[in-house]
Amino acid sequence: xxxxxxxxxxxxxxxxxxxxxxxxxxxxxxxxxxxxxxxxxxxxxxxxxxxxxxxxxxxxxxxxxxxxxxxxxxxxxxxxxxxxxxxxxxxxxxxxxxxxxxxxxxxxxxxxxxxxxxxxxxxxxxxxxxxxxxxxxxxxxxxxxxxxxxxxxxxxxxxxxxxxxxxxxxxxxxxxxxxxxxxxxxxxxxxxxxxxxxxxxxxxxxxxxxxxxxxxxxxxxxxxxxxxxxxxxxxxxxxxxxxxxxxxxxxxxxxxxxxxxxxxxxxxxxxxxxxxxxxxxxxxxxxxxxxxxxxxxxxxxxxxxxxxxxxxxxxxxxxxxxxxxxxxxxxxxxxxxxxxxxxxxxxxxxxxxxxxxxxxxxxxxxxxxxxxxxxxxxxxxxxxxxxxxxxxxxxxxxxxxxxxxxxxxxxxxxxxxxxxxxxxxxxxxxxxxxxxxxxxxxxxxxxxxxxxxxxxxxxxxxxxx
Amino acid sequence: xxxxxxxxxxxxxxxxxxxxxxxxxxxxxxxxxxxxxxxxxxxxxxxxxxxxxxxxxxxxxxxxxxxxxxxxxxxxxxxxxxxxxxxxxxxxxxxxxxxxxxxxxxxxxxxxxxxxxxxxxxxxxxxxxxxxxxxxxxxxxxxxxxxxxxxxxxxxxxxx
Numbered sequence: 001x002x003x004x005x006x007x008x009x010x011x012x013x014x015x016x017x018x019x020x021x022x023x024x025x026x027x028x029x030x031x032x033x034x035x036x037x038x039x040x041x042x043x044x045x046x047x048x049x050x051x052x053x054x055x056x057x058x059x060x061x062x063x064x065x066x067x068x069x070x071x072x073x074x075x076x077x078x079x080x081x082x083x084x085x086x087x088x089x090x091x092x093x094x095x096x097x098x099x100x101x102x103x104x105x106x107x108x109x110x111x112x113x114x115x116x117x118x119x120x121x122x123x124x125x126x127x128x129x130x131x132x133x134x135x136x137x138x139x140x141x142x143x144x145x146x147x148x149x150x151x152x153x154x155x156x157x158x159x160x161x162x163x164x165x166x167x168x169x170x171x172x173x174x175x176x177x178x179x180x181x182x183x184x185x186x187x188x189x190x191x192x193x194x195x196x197x198x199x200x201x202x203x204x205x206x207x208x209x210x211x212x213x214x215x216x217x218x219x220x221x222x223x224x225x226x227x228x229x230x231x232x233x234x235x236x237x238x239x240x241x242x243x244x245x246x247x248x249x250x251x252x253x254x255x256x257x258x259x260x261x262x263x264x265x266x267x268x269x270x271x272x273x274x275x276x277x278x279x280x281x282x283x284x285x286x287x288x289x290x291x292x293x294x295x296x297x298x299x300x301x302x303x304x305x306x307x308x309x310x311x312x313x314x315x316x317x318x319x320x321x322x323x324x325x326x327x328x329x330x331x332x333x334x335x336x337x338x339x340x341x342x343x344x345x346x347x348x349x350x351x352x353x354x355x356x357x358x359x360x361x362x363x364x365x366x367x368x369x370x371x372x373x374x375x376x377x378x379x380x381x382x383x384x385x386x387x388x389x390x391x392x393x394x395x396x397x398x399x400x401x402x403x404x405x406x407x408x409x410x411x412x413x414x415x416x417x418x419x420x421x422x423x424x425x426x427x428x429x430x431x432x433x434x435x436x437x438x439x440x441x442x443x444x445x446x447x448x449x450x451x452x453x454x455x456x457x458x459x460x461x462x463x464x465x
Numbered sequence: 466x467x468x469x470x471x472x473x474x475x476x477x478x479x480x481x482x483x484x485x486x487x488x489x490x491x492x493x494x495x496x497x498x499x500x501x502x503x504x505x506x507x508x509x510x511x512x513x514x515x516x517x518x519x520x521x522x523x524x525x526x527x528x529x530x531x532x533x534x535x536x537x538x539x540x541x542x543x544x545x546x547x548x549x550x551x552x553x554x555x556x557x558x559x560x561x562x563x564x565x566x567x568x569x570x571x572x573x574x575x576x577x578x579x580x581x582x583x584x585x586x587x588x589x590x591x592x593x594x595x596x597x598x599x600x601x602x603x604x605x606x607x608x609x610x611x612x613x614x615x616x617x618x619x620x621x622x623x624x625x
Contacts, residue, residue: 214564215586312621333552333617334561335527381557391485391553394621398613 006187006202006209009058010229010445014069014345015205015371016057016188018179019132021067022166023139024347026235026367027129027146028119028439029156031079036155038080038456044068045446045453052131052142056446057188065138068146069130070449071233071441073097076126080456082226089222090442093376094232098438105383106406111435117237119159120437127156128235128441130369136165162237164347164367173240173348173364174403174432176264177274180293181326183341193294196303197328200341205373206231212339218373221442226452229445231371233345234379237437239365242353245432252426256416263426266416267402269320276322278308281315298323298330311394314419318393321403324386333385333392340386342378343371365436375440395423404433484612486532489555490601491547492539493577500576501542507572508536508545524565529616530558545573552615559593 006016013019031037044054055067072080074095078087093101099113099121107113113121129146133139150158172178182191183200187209203209207220208228220227253260261284265271271284278296280288297307298316310316311331316323323330327337350364372378387405390396395415400407402414407429416424444452495501516522525531534549555562563570567585570592574580581591611619 213560213586213589214567215584216560216589331529331617333528333530333615334558335529335565336558336561339561339564377560385553385557389553391615392617394615394617 006057006206007229007445008188009056010447011057011206012069012231012443012445013055013057013067014130014132014369015231015343015443016185018182018192019055019063019067019345020192021132021134022347023133023136024164024367025131025133025139025143026162026164027131027150027158028125028160028162029076029127029129029150030119030124030159031076031126031155032157033153033155034079034081034456035458036149038453040149040155041070041080041449041456042453044070045449051145054446054449055132059189063134065134066142067132068142069132069443070127071130071235071439071443072127072452073125073439073441075123077442077452079126080452081458082452082455086222086226089219089227091374091376093380094440094442098234098440101380101440102438105380106388106400107435107438108406109408110431111406113438116435116437117160120237120439122159125159125439128439139163162349162367164349167348167352171272172366173242173350173353174245175242175353176268176270176272179344180270180274181322182343185343194291196295196297196301197341198338203373204339204341204378205343205371207373211373212341223451226444226448228447230448231373231443232375232379233441233443234370234375235439235441236368236370236435237349237365238368239363239434239436241430241432241434242364243358244430246353246355246358248428248430248432251428252414255426255428256424266317266320267414269316269322277316277320278310297328299328301329313395313417317414317416319390319396319399319402319415321401324393324401325382325404327386327393330393340378340381341372342382343369345369345371363436365433371443397425402429405431407431484607484609485552485615486550486607486609486612487553487555488603488607489547489549489551489596490603491596491599492601493545493547493573493599494579495543495545496576496578498543504545504573504576505538505542507576511569512536520569521566524569527565528558528561529620532616532619545577550609552617555596556593559589563589563592 043051052066052068055069074090074097102113119125131139131142149155170177180193184191184195185200185205186202201210201212203211203217207218207230209217211217249260249263252263265277270276273284273286274293275285275288276296278298297304298310300307300309308315330337346366346368349367350362370379385392387401390398397415399413399415408431412429414426414429416426418424495504511519511521525534530552532550537546537548539546563585571584574583581595582588585592
């Protein structure tokens with residue numbers, strides 16, 4: 001199949017489309033009655049007017065009030081009755097799940113699964129249902145009919161529910177504006193901001209297409225009707241310690257004599273208003289037009305021949321968060337800077353941080369989804385090699401991502417190259433982001449949901465597909 | 466061939482220094498005498514080209530994870546060894562490795578007994594399994610004069 005023929009109406013919308021909706025509700029579900037669950041899954045894609053319908057990637061003329069998407073854990077697919085040969089056809093990391101893979105991605109210490117909220121480390125977490133909404137009223141209106149199916153004796157039981165809500169100024173809890181960088185995916189809608197990097201092949205984000213690797217499509221979960229147009233998401237509930245982060249900025253500013261906001265920019269790679277350091281190394285330059293926020297690179301390229309050659313990281317440190325997570329054309333091990341891209345979705349949870357009341361004891365963080373066709377080659381690689389190691393790029397001296405990494409060790413540091421002077425090492429970091437729960441989800445296509453619906457209702461596989 | 470656990474005791478119980486580098490000693494068995502002759506001709510052609518036209522050289526330069534690499538014939542030219550020292554986990558970078566140097570291995574493996582299905586670009590897991598099965602592990606500890614330095618660290622330090 002060629003990439004120009006991505007069947008957008010078969011693909012779950014949030015894989016390729018940025019909804020940009022301010023509210024999100026995540027239902028953590030357990031299959032209680034497979035046949036009823038199968039009926040509900042079928043109803044989500046049947047045009048049933050009594051239920052919010054699954055949102056596909058098909059173009060829309062007017063943005064809907066709500067978008068609905070769903071993902072299943074490996075245990076969930078088993079509970080719905082997927083045959084054993086189908087279950088065995090999934091990649092190892094999905095079969096094992098995030099508890100078994102915790103050490104690889106840095107979910108250790110306070111982030112270890114034994115500290116996770118229920119039900120994320122439990123085998124009875126079967127599905128996550130995501131409801132994105134334009135308003136909280138629309139969110140409640142959509143939740144009602146869905147929740148009827150989570151009542152006692154019905155299809156699913158509701159193990160937990162988590163709500164996310166956009167913060168004033170569209171910032172994350174560390175007060176950075178976020179969400180600028182998303183890959184443009186071949187055959188999909190354009191991203192919200194123009195992407196100067198090469199368009200990602202469809203097979204980097206969907207089963208059934210040529211991937212980012214030469215002459216290679218990721219093997220589809222079987223049967224192909226079930227695998228094609230599917231994808232994976234790592235769902236993460238990430239608590240952010242705003243008080244510790246702000247105290248660290250003050251301390252690092254004192255250590256270096258640098259302005260506190262410049263320290264914040266060096267850690268992230270963007271000023272808190274979102275302006276990239278690569279384009280504006282000394283001031284937050286609020287006059288930079290929004291379409292430029294993603295139009296930068298760390299080395300001159302055919303697309304950006306005038307880009308500053310920042311091979312030493314004097315503008316944007318090589319260890320800065322956004323440069324680690326998306327090295328663009330930086331020199332990195334394996335020449336892989338453009339082959340590990342990821343789609344990010346999600347919203348903050350918890351109330352905004354109040355600097356006047358820093359130790360309020362209230363949990364806040366991010367409900368995040370990290371989407372790609374391979375959890376191992378994309379999400380897990382980013383966390384293991386790029387966030388929590390210092391060997392993939394030059395001069396990192398064993399450091400970790402200053403925002404996202406496990407910097408709980410007492411000797412954790414951040415290296416800050418300075419033009420014409422020795423590199424500065426900033427100490428006193430801690431673990432600012434703690435994982436409070438994770439789930440690996442398969443994101444089936446519409447056809448796969450119909451297949452799963454039939455299987456769960458005990459019908460011969462493929463009926464109604 | 467997963468990366469060894471940093472700092473894990475060697476079989477002798479000696480504490481090794483955590484190294485970012487790992488050894489690969491891939492020994493491939495040649496199918497026949499005729500294949501051996503063809504391989505020798507192929508390697509002579511590859512290795513006598515100027516660096517910028519040598520696909521091995523070009524690929525390893527782009528990968529930036531391999532410190533040293535050499536081909537060595539063993540057993541009266543009936544085995545071919547690829548001996549390298551590389552950074553990080555071979556498995557984590559297997560796709561990048563195949564993308565850059567897969568065609569060289571397609572040409573070499575065509576002459577090997579028990580070769581994985583070719584091309585390696587379309588049979589990535591089988592190629593990884595083949596490399597794992599034919600890597601003669603080192604007797605620990607693996608010595609490095611600079612165990613914490615990667616190829617990229619060294620190149621940056623010397624201004625390359």
